[in-house]
Amino acid sequence: MYDVFKAYLDGKIPLTNEQHDWIRSCSVTKKLRKNQYLLQEGDVWQKHAFVSKGLVRTYSIDEKGSEHVIAFAMENWWTGDRESLLSGKPSRFNIDAIEGSEIVLIDDQKFSAICKEIPAFNDMQNAIIQRSFVASQNRIHDSISVSADEKYKNFVGKYPSFATRIPLNMIASYLGITRETLSRIRHKAVKKS
Amino acid sequence: MYDVFKAYLDGKIPLTNEQHDWIRSCSVTKKLRKNQYLLQEGDVWQKHAFVSKGLVRTYSIDEKGSEHVIAFAMENWWTGDRESLLSGKPSRFNIDAIEGSEIVLIDDQKFSAICKEIPAFNDMQNAIIQRSFVASQNRIHDSISVSADEKYKNFVGKYPSFATRIPLNMIASYLGITRETLSRIRHKAVKKS
DNA sequence: CGATTCTTTGAAAACAGTCAATCTGTGTGG
DNA sequence: CCACACAGATTGACTGTTTTCAAAGAATCG
Numbered sequence: 001m002y003d004v005f006k007a008y009l010d011g012k013i014p015l016t017n018e019q020h021d022w023i024r025s026c027s028v029t030k031k032l033r034k035n036q037y038l039l040q041e042g043d044v045w046q047k048h049a050f051v052s053k054g055l056v057r058t059y060s061i062d063e064k065g066s067e068h069v070i071a072f073a074m075e076n077w078w079t080g081d082r083e084s085l086l087s088g089k090p091s092r093f094n095i096d097a098i099e100g101s102e103i104v105l106i107d108d109q110k111f112s113a114i115c116k117e118i119p120a121f122n123d124m125q126n127a128i129i130q131r132s133f134v135a136s137q138n139r140i141h142d143s144i145s146v147s148a149d150e151k152y153k154n155f156v157g158k159y160p161s162f163a164t165r166i167p168l169n170m171i172a173s174y175l176g177i178t179r180e181t182l183s184r185i186r187h188k189a190v191k192k193s
Numbered sequence: 194m195y196d197v198f199k200a201y202l203d204g205k206i207p208l209t210n211e212q213h214d215w216i217r218s219c220s221v222t223k224k225l226r227k228n229q230y231l232l233q234e235g236d237v238w239q240k241h242a243f244v245s246k247g248l249v250r251t252y253s254i255d256e257k258g259s260e261h262v263i264a265f266a267m268e269n270w271w272t273g274d275r276e277s278l279l280s281g282k283p284s285r286f287n288i289d290a291i292e293g294s295e296i297v298l299i300d301d302q303k304f305s306a307i308c309k310e311i312p313a314f315n316d317m318q319n320a321i322i323q324r325s326f327v328a329s330q331n332r333i334h335d336s337i338s339v340s341a342d343e344k345y346k347n348f349v350g351k352y353p354s355f356a357t358r359i360p361l362n363m364i365a366s367y368l369g370i371t372r373e374t375l376s377r378i379r380h381k382a383v384k385k386s
Numbered sequence: 387c388g389a390t391t392c393t394t395t396g397a398a399a400a401c402a403g404t405c406a407a408t409c410t411g412t413g414t415g416g
Numbered sequence: 417c418c419a420c421a422c423a424g425a426t427t428g429a430c431t432g433t434t435t436t437c438a439a440a441g442a443a444t445c446g
Contacts, residue, residue, distance in 0.1 A: 060334065060338065062338060066338075068334065068337050068338040069337075070330060070333055070334050070337070071330075082323060082326060082327050082330070083327045083330065083331070086323060086324070086327060126319050126322070129319070129322055129323055129326055130275060130279060130322060131279070132326055133275060133322055133325055133326045133329060134275050134276045134279060136326060136329035136330060136333060137263060137264075137275070137276065137329060138276070139333055140263055140329060140332055140333060140336065141253060141261060141263050143333065143336045143337070143369060144261050144262075144263070144336070144366070144367070144368070144369030145253065145255060145259075145261040145369075173337070174337070175337070176336060176337030176338075
């Protein structure tokens with residue numbers, strides 16, 4: 001529940017008990033069953049979401065009905081649709097639970113108030129976004145410069161726990177290849193070793 | 194020179210004359226001839242860089258000697274290597290000028306001081322990073338979900354001025370395809386219209 | 387004009403996608 | 417406890433796209 005979030009915050013910034021109480025009072029925890037939605041395409045995203053347990057994915061669905069996974073988030077990661085949050089426009093994405101999960105939700109207005117009152121909290125957020133941006137850049141670099149099987153190897157190397165918890169078709173989608181191609185890549189990789 | 198940067202700032206946030214003078218005193222302007230480097234692989238990036246004139250690219254070079262362009266930046270855009278800046282480690286990237294360019298450089302320490310003293314400046318920076326992150330996410334989404342010719346069409350639609358100012362091989366690299374493929378895509382597109 | 391850089395074209399090979407069938411493991415209800 | 421259903425993973429044959437390599441054709445700049 002909230003404890004995981006508290007531990008996360010304590011590991012990042014110093015907070016008084018009152019501040020903790022305030023943040024807790026701004027938070028809502030939500031349990032998600034497997035396959036349950038946190039965000040559906042067309043809805044406006046106006047929260048900040050911390051994954052305290054489980055694993056969720058962010059994806060779009062194109063005209064042909066294919067899913068395209070742009071992000072995963074597990075315990076101690078943040079998730080959400082920043083584009084919709086910033087623009088106020090309906091989201092193009094869906095977020096749902098790959099496993100049973102628990103999410104700590106903070107309304108954007110309250111979140112902004114917390115950022116304003118607690119500079120360390122604001123700095124933490126900025127640091128997170130900066131690192132997210134760097135991670136995106138690196139993913140872009142991978143996507144234009146390495147072959148499909150290197151992408152998979154990099155993914156497994158970087159996020160070993162994802163590789164075991166996430167169904168293969170979603171990993172394939174995340175990497176921008178089909179599940180069949182990924183299956184063949186893995187087959188070859190096993191032979192080599 | 195600095196005027197472009199001043200106009201940019203005035204369009205974003207209110208600044209007093211003293212603040213402008215201070216920011217100016219922290220800034221160094223640098224002229225780049227075509228092909229001249231702003232950053233070379235292996236160097237540590239410790240600045241913030243605003244492009245006041247011209248056009249630069251950020252790219253890596255792999256073992257085979259191929260270049261991979263991860264970003265362009267033209268007038269009124271920021272450039273640099275945030276990964277190196279955050280980590281303090283040598284950069285994996287090069288940045289050089291596609292055209293003769295002018296860059297306003299601010300040392301990271303001075304930049305941080307400005308952010309601390311002028312909250313609006315800090316907020317502006319955070320807003321820029323948030324939008325950069327959203328743009329990265331969208332580029333990732335494109336890279337995993339649309340075909341090569343749609344990627345090119347999206348690129349031209351989104352950045353028409355890039356398409357005319359940047360050599361084709363660099364655009365191809367940015368899109369993650371070969372220059373030959375991009376050439377053929379354009380050929381087909383012309384026929385269709 | 388000559389040299390360099392950028393772009394285009396062609397043919398063959400490598401690669402990834404599609405469609406359809408099969409296999410595997412998990413969990414549920416009889 | 418077994419049989420079945422279901423979701424996920426694999427495999428094969430085929431198709432389509434992209435890369436590679438090599439050569440030639442524009443365009444630009446001094």
